[in-house]
Amino acid sequence: MKREELISKWLDKNLNDQELKAFKNLEDYNDLVKLNTNLQAFKADNYNTSAELENVLSKIKSKNAQPKTHWIKPFMRVAAILAVCFSLYYYTTTLDxxxxxxxxxxxxxxxxxxxxxxxxxxxxxxxxxxxxxxxxxxxxxxxxxxxxxxxxxxxxxxxxxxxxxxxxxxxxxxxxxxxxxxxxxxxxxxxxxxxxxxxxxxxxxxxxxxxxxAKEKENRTMPSWLNNASTFRSLPYKTVIAEFERQYNVDVTLIGIDSNQLFTGSFAHDNIELALKSITLPLHATYSKSNNTITLKGE
CATH class of the missing domain: 2.60.120.1440 (Jelly Rolls)
Incomplete structure (x- = not known):
């Protein structure tokens, strides 16, 4: 079922179990639920649309019809509902x-x-x-x-x-x-x-x-990180550390190490011990670990 149909049936509370599962798998499911919740504050009072329309038509046909202001209110309710539905549709179809x-x-x-x-x-x-x-x-x-x-x-x-x-x-x-x-x-x-x-x-x-x-010509056919390794050529050491933190989800503290010194080398993304040796040995630095924090010390 298309995305728009799922959203429409969801708004009508008419999804079966299989369709509800497909709806929850939409990428913007959480945004749709949040938006619908927020829009409830603007929802008009519950009413029977068919009954309201029939009531308006009967008053128009009646010889003793009431003043127009008496049937404007139901139409305003309909307009409010349509405006909310249109806003929801526009929002859900233009989401990134x-x-x-x-x-x-x-x-x-x-x-x-x-x-x-x-x-x-x-x-x-x-x-x-x-x-x-x-x-x-x-x-x-x-x-x-x-x-x-x-x-x-x-x-x-x-x-x-x-x-x-x-x-x-x-x-x-x-x-x-x-x-x-x-x-x-x-x-x-x-x-x-x-x-x-x-x-x-x-x-x-x-x-x-x-x-x-200025950088040397790149000889590889793709970036090294696609093969689970980060490679650096004459880049500031702080750049190396920042990438290390992203790949291993750790915090690195430098003691006695110039973070702006240039570094050439690489480290693997799947072996933290080997990676630590790769970024410390060229600087003759040592390292220690405590929970999620790693400390690098210079000579």
């Missing part, structure tokens, strides 16, 4: 579809045009299914790898900049004071501060703390 990942979680989704998006840990993606044919646009917070199907213009909007797709495969990472786009196939345009930079395969665009950072 949202997908989020938590710490130490990744996921891959398919967009309405068969494009695919892989979300890294602690990331958020939103898009509108209804307008997708006319406007292929997504909102991204975090990091994602895109494989875009051919078609009209495709845009990825972040708080740091906008990525316009002329090709098919690219990675976008937007974190606190960090914005990076890597093109793996085709051609990608990155708009930052109203200026567009076009990237060919292997080219990157990187902004850290508001500064443009």
């Amino acid at each position: 579809t949202t997908i989020s990942t938590e710490y130490a979680q990744k996921t891959t989704i398919e967009l309405p045009d068969a494009s695919s998006v892989s979300l890294n840990a602690k990331s958020h993606l939103a898009f509108n299914k209804k307008d997708w044919k006319n406007d292929r646009e997504v909102q991204l917070q975090g990091e994602a790898f895109f494989k875009v199907a051919k078609g009209s213009s495709f845009k990825v909007k972040t708080t740091s900049g906008t990525v316009t797709v002329y090709g098919t495969q690219f990675n976008v990472k937007q974190r606190d004071n960090y914005f990076e786009v890597i093109c793996y196939e085709g051609l990608v345009g990155v708009t930052y501060n109203t200026q567009e930079t076009k990237l060919k395969p292997g080219n990157s665009f990187l902004i850290i703390d508001g500064k443009v950072i």
Whole structure:
């Protein structure tokens, strides 16, 4: 059953057990329930619509019809109900579809045009299914790898900049004071501060703390995080630590370590002991763990 039919039958309280289960599996189920609850405050008094209509018609036909003000009220009630139903329908059909990942979680989704998006840990993606044919646009917070199907213009909007797709495969990472786009196939345009930079395969665009950072040509065919590893080349150590925290859902404290020093290396996402050694040995640092907190100490 189509989404609109499920919503309509739900509003009429006419869902069977199977349909109710399908309705609860809708992505925006919680939003629909919340909206309907809030709208109850605006609901008109209970009344029999058929009886009210019959009453109005009989008064119109009657020779001794009452003044118009006597039958305006029922019509106002009908108008109020129609307004609420229209508002609910408009809201539910224009809602954005949202997908989020938590710490130490990744996921891959398919967009309405068969494009695919892989979300890294602690990331958020939103898009509108209804307008997708006319406007292929997504909102991204975090990091994602895109494989875009051919078609009209495709845009990825972040708080740091906008990525316009002329090709098919690219990675976008937007974190606190960090914005990076890597093109793996085709051609990608990155708009930052109203200026567009076009990237060919292997080219990157990187902004850290508001500064443009030059990077070596990318030789991999896809980002390393898709294979459960994070790789860094001459990036501030604080960037490494932030990614480590997202992948393992821990808090890291640095003692005697310069968080701005550059780091080159990688760590795995599926073995915390090995990962800790990977990010501490190059700095000759030590580490200790207490519950969900890890402390790194420099020499």
